[in-house]
Amino acid sequence: RILSASxxxxxxxxxxxxxxVVDYNGFRIVIPLKxxxxxxxxxxxxxxxxVRQMKLLGNMLGAEIDFIIKGIENTSRSIVASRREAMxxxxxxxxxxxxPATGTYRIYEGRIVQARIVAVAEKGIRVExxxxxxxxxxxxxxxxxxxxxxxxxxxxxxxxxxxxxxDRESVDTLSIQADIRSVVGDKGRDNLQKCRVQGRYAxxxxxxxxxxxxxxxxxxxxxxxxxxxxxxTPAKKDCVAVAITRLDxxxxxxxxxxxxxxxxxx
Numbered sequence: 001r002i003l004s005a006s007x008x009x010x011x012x013x014x015x016x017x018x019x020x021v022v023d024y025n026g027f028r029i030v031i032p033l034k035x036x037x038x039x040x041x042x043x044x045x046x047x048x049x050x051v052r053q054m055k056l057l058g059n060m061l062g063a064e065i066d067f068i069i070k071g072i073e074n075t076s077r078s079i080v081a082s083r084r085e086a087m088x089x090x091x092x093x094x095x096x097x098x099x100p101a102t103g104t105y106r107i108y109e110g111r112i113v114q115a116r117i118v119a120v121a122e123k124g125i126r127v128e129x130x131x132x133x134x135x136x137x138x139x140x141x142x143x144x145x146x147x148x149x150x151x152x153x154x155x156x157x158x159x160x161x162x163x164x165x166x167d168r169e170s171v172d173t174l175s176i177q178a179d180i181r182s183v184v185g186d187k188g189r190d191n192l193q194k195c196r197v198q199g200r201y202a203x204x205x206x207x208x209x210x211x212x213x214x215x216x217x218x219x220x221x222x223x224x225x226x227x228x229x230x231x232x233t234p235a236k237k238d239c240v241a242v243a244i245t246r247l248d249x250x251x252x253x254x255x256x257x258x259x260x261x262x263x264x265x266x
Contacts, residue, residue, distance in 0.1 A: 001068065001069075002066050002067070002068055002086045002089065002090070003024060003066070003067055003068070003069070003081075003086075004064055004065065004066050004067075005022045005023065005024045005029070005064065005065070005067075006022070006023075006062055006063065006064050006065075006156065007020055007021075007022060007060050007061055007062065007063050007064075007065050008021055008022055008023050008061075009021035009061070010054075010057055010058060010061070017032065017033065018032075018033040018054065018057070019031065019032055019033065020032075020033070020036050020057065020083075022065070022067065022081070024079075027079055028078050028079065029067065029069075029078075029079050029080075029081050030078045030079065030080050030081070031067060031080075031081050031082065031083055032080070033053065033057070034084075035070075035081070035082040035083055035084045035085075036057065036083050036084070037083055037084040037087050038053050038056050038057050038060075039053075039056065039133070056119065059118075059119035059120070059121070059126075059155070060118050060119055060155065061155065062154075062155045062156050063116065063117070063118040063119070063128075063155045063156055064116055064156055065083055065118070065128075066083060066086035066087065066090065066131075067081040067082060067083045067085075067086050068081060068082050068085045068086045068089070069081050070082050070085075086131070087128075087131040087132070088131065088171055088172070089131070090130050090131030091130070091131040091132055091171050091174050092171055093106070093130075094106045094107045094130040094131065095107055095130070095131075095132070095166065095168060095171075095174055096168065096171060107129070107130060107163060107166070108163070108166070109163060109164060109165060109166055110162065110163070110164070111162070111163055112160055112161070112162050112163075112183055113129060113130065113160070113161060113163060114158055114159070114160060114161075115127040115128060115129045115158070115159055115160070115161045115178070116128045116156075116157075116158055117153055117154070117155055117156065117157045117158070117159065118133060118155065119155060120149050120150055120153050120154060120155055121149060122148050122149060122150065123137060123138045123146075123149065124136055124137040124138055124141070124149055125141070125149050125153050127159070127161060127178065129161065129163065129176060129178060131174075132174050132175065132176055134175065134176050134177060134178055136161070136178060136179060136180060140178075140179035140180065140181055141179075141180050141181060142180065142181050142184065143181050143185075143186040143187075143188050143252075144188065144216055144220070144222065145206040145207070145214050145215075145216050145222050146206065147204065147205070147206030147207060147216070147236060147237060148237075159180060160180070160183050161178040161179065161180055161183065162178060162179055162180075162182045162183050163176055163177075163178050164176075164177050164178060164179060164182075165177040186252075187220060188220065188221060188222060188252050189252050191219055191220035191221050192221055192247060192249065192252055192253075192254065194219055194220075194221075195217070195219060195221050195244055195247060195254050196244065197244050197245065197246065197247060198243065198244065198245075199243075199244050200241055200242065200243045200244070200259065201217045201218065201219055201221075201223075201241070201242055201244065202217070202218050202239060202240070202241055202242075202262060203215040203216055203217035203218055203223060203239070203240060203241075203242055204216050204218075204237060204238070204239055204240075205234050205235065205236050205237060205238045205239075205240060206236065207236060208234065208235065208236060211226065212224055212225070212226060213225040213226075213228065213234050213240075213258065215240060215242055215256075215258075217242065217254065221253070221254050222252070222253045222254070223242055223244070223253060223254040223255065223256055224253055224254075224255055224256075225242060225255075225256055225257060225258050226255075226257075227257045227258070228257070228258040228261075229257060229258065229259050229260065230258060230259070230260045230261045232261050232264070234258055234261055235264070235265065236265070237265035238261055238262075238263065238264050238265050239261070239262040239263040239265075240258045240260070240261050240262060241258065241259045241260050241261075241262055242254075242256040242257065242258055242259070243256050243257050243259050244256040245257060
């Protein structure tokens with residue numbers, strides 16, 4: 001039976017092994033690292049891979065995970081479980097077994113499904129979709145420019161994603177690609193029509209790269225800026241005033257100049 005609960009802790013045993021700890025209805029559930037199915041594979045992992053595994057596992061704290069009870073460890077009387085077996089079973093059921101009613105896979109390319117967020121970084125999130133994890137980077141989260149994914153999502157959230165690509169070579173190596181932005185749609189083109197050349201609008205700096213400032217205007221328009229009239233240098237998360245000089249309808253963006261920095265993010 002597949003059970004679900006939030007990942008509550010990460011511990012080191014006296015022998016130096018890493019375990020994940022889950023509380024399920026008052027019971028302490030222990031999942032060894034090799035049974036957590038955290039990429040890269042624990043088998044034959046190098047020191048650098050082990051460090052990355054620990055970082056990935058740490059980012060998953062608070063995420064809802066599936067697991068299957070394997071037995072009881074007699075010394076500590078802890079219940080031992082496997083997330084790996086639960087994920088492989090869900091992969092088989094949803095990606096490889098055919099639905100008797102339709103004769104097709106339950107999850108196929110183009111289908112919109114519910115996903116769990118298992119990790120959040122500045123420029124993207126990691127989701128678990130019925131037993132398989134995949135990253136979704138900022139460009140595929142929204143048509144809006146995303147400065148920090150933490151401002152929109154948190155570990156443990158459930159969201160809708162569109163599965164765009166599935167590699168069904170085997171249950172063990174199954175991989176998918178997914179996005180969010182095609183589900184939520186693009187309202188930027190309609191908002192661009194509200195923007196006027198020579199108009200001034202407030203916005204938030206989402207990124208600064210190679211001398212180009214990327215601003216998300218409060219009216220819902222993406223803008224790029226090459227010039228700043230303020231003596232201060234704009235930085236990420238600053239609130240700025242932008243004077244629009246041109247509308248690029250092909251790229252669906254506005255081009256302008258920062259007239260002043262309204263509020264700096266310290």
